[in-house]
Amino acid sequence: MAQPRVFEIVTAASLLSMMLCSGIVKGATYTVGDDKGWSFNVESWTNGKKFLPGDVLIFNYDPTIHNVVSVDQVSYDTCTVGSNFQVFESGHDEVTLPNTRGWSYFIGNKTLGDCNNKMKIQVSTF
Numbered sequence: 001m002a003q004p005r006v007f008e009i010v011t012a013a014s015l016l017s018m019m020l021c022s023g024i025v026k027g028a029t030y031t032v033g034d035d036k037g038w039s040f041n042v043e044s045w046t047n048g049k050k051f052l053p054g055d056v057l058i059f060n061y062d063p064t065i066h067n068v069v070s071v072d073q074v075s076y077d078t079c080t081v082g083s084n085f086q087v088f089e090s091g092h093d094e095v096t097l098p099n100t101r102g103w104s105y106f107i108g109n110k111t112l113g114d115c116n117n118k119m120k121i122q123v124s125t126f
């Protein structure tokens with residue numbers, strides 16, 4: 001009697017892993033800052049959230065005055081953009097977190113003072 005149930009579980013598990021490997025199952029999607037979007041003091045928006053590799057962050061903002069720059073930890077801490085960075089500037093950017101566990105850092109730097117006004121987030125996928 002137990003046999004069919006085990007078969008079902010194994011089938012479901014292998015289907016799920018196939019879907020995960022082929023990328024059919026997408027990560028969770030988060031709107032950074034919720035209703036406020038990518039804005040000053042957004043830094044604390046990450047508090048209590050558990051992100052996973054492959055999750056998608058959506059950054060909503062006015063692209064005439066703001067942007068999103070993916071940076072390293074030093075840049076994040078000092079609000080200066082170093083040599084290794086990627087700029088997003090559409091105003092509605094969908095950024096997929098790396099498939100490996102680790103930290104990701106984003107700051108705004110289009111208008112002087114954006115980052116210092118806490119238009120910045122650090123995201124852990126550990």
Ligand SMILES: *[C@@H]1O[C@H](CO)[C@@H](O)[C@H](O)[C@H]1NC(C)=O
Nearest residue numbers: 081082085109110111112113
């Ligand atoms: C933002 O960073 C880029 C790349 O380093 C730099 O060219 C630009 O001047 C910076 N913008 C501001 C407002 O600091």
